[in-house]
Amino acid sequence: MKQTMLSGPANVVSLRSTKALVALLVAACVAASCTPLKPETPEVTPQPAPSWENTLEKVVPCVVTLRMTLTRSFDTETAKSSGGTGFIVDKERGLVLTNRHLMTPGPVVAEAIFGNKEEVELTPVYRDPVHDFAFYRFDPKAVQFQELCELPLVPEAIKVGIDIRVIGNDAGEQVSILSGTMARLDRMAPSYGRGEYNDFNTFYYQAASSTSGGSSGSPVVDIHGQVVALNAGASRNAASSFYLPLDRAVRALAHIQEGTPITRGGLHTIFGYEPFNELRRLNLDAVTEESVRQNHPDTDGMLVASQVILGGAADGKLQAGDILLSIQGQDVVNFFRLDELLDENVGQTVLVEVERGGERRSVELVVADLNASMPSEYVDFSRAVVHPVSLQMARSYNLPLEGLIVTRTGYMLNAAGMDSTSMLLSIDGEPMTNLDQLWDVLNRHRDGDKLSVRYRKIEPPQTENTVVAKLDRKWFPIERCRRDDAAGTWICVDGQDPPPDLDSASLDAVPARALLKASSTRSKRVDQIAKSLVAVDFDVPYKVEGVWSSNFSGTGLIIDAKKGLVLVDRSTAPITLGDVELTFGNILRIPGHVEFVHPLHNLAVVSYDPAALGDSNDFVSAVFSPRALGEGDESLFVGLDARDQVVSLETKVERFRPINLGFNTTRPEFRDTNLDVLSLTDTTPSKGGVLIDEKGRVQAFWGFFHNFSGGKDGSITRAIPSDVILPIVERLEATEPVAIRTLGIEFNANTLVDARDQGLSDEWVQRVLDKDPERLQVLSVVRSDRNSDAFDLLEGGDIVLSVDSQVVTRFIDVERAIQGKDEVEVELLRDRTVLTVELRTVELADRGVERVLYWSGALLHEPHYEVGYSHGLERRGVYVALSWKGGPAWRFDLSPTDRIVAMNGIPTPDLDAFVAAIEGLEDKASVRLETIDLSDQTDMETLKLDLTFWPTMEIENGPDGWTRSEIALAGR
Numbered sequence: 001m002k003q004t005m006l007s008g009p010a011n012v013v014s015l016r017s018t019k020a021l022v023a024l025l026v027a028a029c030v031a032a033s034c035t036p037l038k039p040e041t042p043e044v045t046p047q048p049a050p051s052w053e054n055t056l057e058k059v060v061p062c063v064v065t066l067r068m069t070l071t072r073s074f075d076t077e078t079a080k081s082s083g084g085t086g087f088i089v090d091k092e093r094g095l096v097l098t099n100r101h102l103m104t105p106g107p108v109v110a111e112a113i114f115g116n117k118e119e120v121e122l123t124p125v126y127r128d129p130v131h132d133f134a135f136y137r138f139d140p141k142a143v144q145f146q147e148l149c150e151l152p153l154v155p156e157a158i159k160v161g162i163d164i165r166v167i168g169n170d171a172g173e174q175v176s177i178l179s180g181t182m183a184r185l186d187r188m189a190p191s192y193g194r195g196e197y198n199d200f201n202t203f204y205y206q207a208a209s210s211t212s213g214g215s216s217g218s219p220v221v222d223i224h225g226q227v228v229a230l231n232a233g234a235s236r237n238a239a240s241s242f243y244l245p246l247d248r249a250v251r252a253l254a255h256i257q258e259g260t261p262i263t264r265g266g267l268h269t270i271f272g273y274e275p276f277n278e279l280r281r282l283n284l285d286a287v288t289e290e291s292v293r294q295n296h297p298d299t300d301g302m303l304v305a306s307q308v309i310l311g312g313a314a315d316g317k318l319q320a321g322d323i324l325l326s327i328q329g330q331d332v333v334n335f336f337r338l339d340e341l342l343d344e345n346v347g348q349t350v351l352v353e354v355e356r357g358g359e360r361r362s363v364e365l366v367v368a369d370l371n372a373s374m375p376s377e378y379v380d381f382s383r384a385v386v387h388p389v390s391l392q393m394a395r396s397y398n399l400p401l402e403g404l405i406v407t408r409t410g411y412m413l414n415a416a417g418m419d420s421t422s423m424l425l426s427i428d429g430e431p432m433t434n435l436d437q438l439w440d441v442l443n444r445h446r447d448g449d450k451l452s453v454r455y456r457k458i459e460p461p462q463t464e465n466t467v468v469a470k471l472d473r474k475w476f477p478i479e480r481c482r483r484d485d486a487a488g489t490w491i492c493v494d495g496q497d498p499p500p501d502l503d504s505a506s507l508d509a510v511p512a513r514a515l516l517k518a519s520s521t522r523s524k525r526v527d528q529i530a531k532s533l534v535a536v537d538f539d540v541p542y543k544v545e546g547v548w549s550s551n552f553s554g555t556g557l558i559i560d561a562k563k564g565l566v567l568v569d570r571s572t573a574p575i576t577l578g579d580v581e582l583t584f585g586n587i588l589r590i591p592g593h594v595e596f597v598h599p600l601h602n603l604a605v606v607s608y609d610p611a612a613l614g615d616s617n618d619f620v621s622a623v624f625s626p627r628a629l630g631e632g633d634e635s636l637f638v639g640l641d642a643r644d645q646v647v648s649l650e651t652k653v654e655r656f657r658p659i660n661l662g663f664n665t666t667r668p669e670f671r672d673t674n675l676d677v678l679s680l681t682d683t684t685p686s687k688g689g690v691l692i693d694e695k696g697r698v699q700a701f702w703g704f705f706h707n708f709s710g711g712k713d714g715s716i717t718r719a720i721p722s723d724v725i726l727p728i729v730e731r732l733e734a735t736e737p738v739a740i741r742t743l744g745i746e747f748n749a750n751t752l753v754d755a756r757d758q759g760l761s762d763e764w765v766q767r768v769l770d771k772d773p774e775r776l777q778v779l780s781v782v783r784s785d786r787n788s789d790a791f792d793l794l795e796g797g798d799i800v801l802s803v804d805s806q807v808v809t810r811f812i813d814v815e816r817a818i819q820g821k822d823e824v825e826v827e828l829l830r831d832r833t834v835l836t837v838e839l840r841t842v843e844l845a846d847r848g849v850e851r852v853l854y855w856s857g858a859l860l861h862e863p864h865y866e867v868g869y870s871h872g873l874e875r876r877g878v879y880v881a882l883s884w885k886g887g888p889a890w891r892f893d894l895s896p897t898d899r900i901v902a903m904n905g906i907p908t909p910d911l912d913a914f915v916a917a918i919e920g921l922e923d924k925a926s927v928r929l930e931t932i933d934l935s936d937q938t939d940m941e942t943l944k945l946d947l948t949f950w951p952t953m954e955i956e957n958g959p960d961g962w963t964r965s966e967i968a969l970a971g972r
Contacts, residue, residue, distance in 0.1 A: 074106025268312025639689020857887015
């Protein structure tokens with residue numbers, strides 16, 4: 001490429017020629033005895049000295065800010081959104097050079113933002129399989145208000161000591177210009193950590209200049225405005241930056257401009273550069289050293305193999321410590337020459353000469369196509385991402401360059417307990433060495449089929465494990481996507497439903513029913529109640545209603561064996577949306593469904609098909625005790641441990657007090673309130689159980705309560721007395737609706753003496769004592785649901801004395817007084833005065849959220865009860881429950897817990913209105929979202945749709961259970 005220097009050797013030659021001509025003329029005059037003429041000084045136009053001010057004025061407009069989003073976890077990268085820098089190298093074709101790590105081999109969407117804040121879409125053109133550079137393309141016609149320019153790539157202008165400038169988007173700033181001095185040209189490629197993308201087989205340049213996030217992909221220019229290197233990284237511990245040489249980028253650009261393939265060859269071997277003093281310790285022959293020094297006087301070392309990739313081109317032929325001498329008879333003493341020779345011989349057999357332990361060896365190797373070692377296809381099923389093992393992953397984890405790797409376990413494999421980022425080895429005994437095999441298995445199994453999945457962890461120790469995973473077709477689609485490098489896009493196809501007559505294998509052995517018996521112990525009481533205990537597992541594909549985890553387990557109590565109803569806590573089944581599995585007798589697992597979720601208390605009911613157990617099973621309905629437990633009462637605890645084995649312990653009730661759980665201010669989530677619970681003097685490790693009397697009757701249900709404490713989600717164990725549970729059980733047994741009503745008030749239990757200080761009269765004190773001589777307490781208001789009458793009519797600190805003339809001293813008194821009533825009369829004490837107010841009750845859903853929208857990578861539903869009850873907000877708009885990394889919602893910072901109340905100026909008071917508002921939107925369309933956060937502050941967000949990777953789906957709970965359907969928008 002021609003240099004653009006303004007002064008140099010050409011001008012010097014011209015001036016010397018002029019002086020020589022004048023001298024000849026003078027000599028001729030002397031010889032002819034003529035009067036010498038005074039020589040005329042030629043006019044030379046002075047060239048202005050280059051200045052950084054003029055250079056930067058020309059360079060800065062050619063630099064753009066990049067925004068990229070990796071929509072799926074792929075190769076070494078997790079799904080993410082990030083920013084960086086690029087610069088135009090061909091304004092006619094709209095080519096932008098940047099770092100490879102700002103493109104990745106995976107499915108990306110990206111934009112460039114010019115200095116005048118014009119934004120254009122970018123299409124990936126080329127990413128190098130090894131080195132940290134890549135090219136995007138934009139449509140030059142899309143830039144309307146800025147004149148385009150381009151920067152020349154001049155790698156030969158680099159040398160130690162020159163002043164440089166790095167122009168980019170440093171640390172989130174739009175324009176940042178950092179100065180430095182080029183210090184080294186032979187630094188080894190920086191390492192960003194195990195499992196990360198790392199460049200290799202190249203030198204890097206180093207300068208004393210501290211760049212940071214956002215400056216990746218910045219041009220490194222000299223004072224003439226020539227790009228001499230590409231900024232790639234920096235040291236966190238020193239003010240040093242690392243720059244990639246441009247030799248391969250210049251070659252790639254030429255091929256792109258010519259429309260010819262960019263060949264990239266390699267030996268699947270990582271080389272390092274070692275100085276001669278270190279090479280002598282590797283037993284480098286003295287004659288070899290002398291020859292290299294004579295033929296290459298500028299070098300002070302040679303290339304040495306540091307790692308040979310398993311299953312690669314040199315596996316079994318080269319080994320670590322081999323000193324590279326030549327390829328095809330040509331000396332190779334640096335990385336530049338190595339790249340040149342291998343890139344021109346892709347697919348060819350070459351003779352490679354090395355020295356090993358002082359002995360020369362010659363091996364024939366086929367030069368591998370490095371582009372082929374970069375994955376270009378993946379299968380996405382149940383949010384798991386699987387693709388072939390890449391050269392980067394093989395290098396990082398010493399893996400063979402073959403087989404499949406799971407970069408994201410997703411819902412199905414995570415629920416099965418598979419370790420993240422693992423090698424997929426087989427499914428049901430069938431080897432999984434390529435995507436065709438995986439695609440075939442997925443397409444011939446039905447939803448819910450159990451598959452035996454064998455895998456190997458890639459982190460040391462690389463042990464093999466097997467899990468049983470239930471194939472998921474219900475919650476997430478199955479698709480296979482392939483990168484089209486010519487078009488710069490990804491082409492995806494959906495999985496096929498298996499034939500209806502396909503006989504899918506199941507790991508559930510039918511004979512296990514005949515073996516199904518309840519656990520047996522030495523205690524008759526324990527054996528009796530063990531017939532009513534089952535292990536329950538619950539997996540959540542979509543985290544709605546503020547649910548705090550994806551996988552739950554606990555102990556269930558059979559309350560109706562004929563109907564197949566099991567009582568659990570809400571730390572086992574917190575919501576209805578998910579997959580239930582019940583384990584009977586540690587022998588048989590069967591699927592179930594969540595039938596009921598108590599909107600106020602830590603109780604839920606799941607169901608199963610009793611016929612799945614067969615007729616000869618021992619499992620029966622539990623019997624409840626008519627007498628409630630009190631402080632000091634003895635009881636027998638029986639439950640299941642972590643291995644689903646029956647455990648028991650004689651214990652005593654220590655306290656019977658109100659539950660007091662931590663409050664999560666950052667996320668509206670279920671938190672039990674207004675409930676008296678039992679704590680025990682002695683406990684044994686378990687995942688739940690029951691307290692029983694001497695006849696084996698259930699006195700209380702022992703479960704886990706979700707507790708947010710110290711900024712973390714956790715749990716505590718307490719027992720719920722039977723008098724809270726029985727009304728629910730009776731309605732379910734009678735197949736009656738379980739209607740739960742509330743006043744929307746969170747209460748606190750205050751002592752009578754505190755109430756007297758607030759003005760409670762002696763008459764009211766006596767009425768409280770007559771009602772409850774044991775507790776000596778009254779109920780005061782802590783907070784009220786924003787959407788209830790209590791929010792407007794009650795105040796914090798009010799003491800509620802009676803409901804419909806019934807004195808209330810315990811939480812359960814209030815609940816019993818309002819059930820089945822639309823409105824009640826409440827007497828309360830406020831400011832030493834007894835007042836009477838009419839309050840409407842609120843009937844709550846007993847199944848929680850039953851309709852969810854998956855849109856732009858966000859999970860949306862109508863605001864759940866806790867939005868108003870815990871946080872005092874209006875339940876209007878559409879609640880943002882979650883945003884997936886890599887999706888538009890994540891990319892454009894649509895915050896979970898926000899409520900969307902309008903789109904493009906159209907109000908969205910509920911989910912129906914929101915669905916109507918998005919109809920007709922096309923792919924890549926920009927939308928305006930009016931949102932309200934947990935502080936009740938209104939904001940305006942913008943978002944750009946991506947229907948290719950993030951289609952719109954609706955998940956709804958209907959008569960046949962949960963179903964998923966795609967909502968076709970205009971661009972899909």
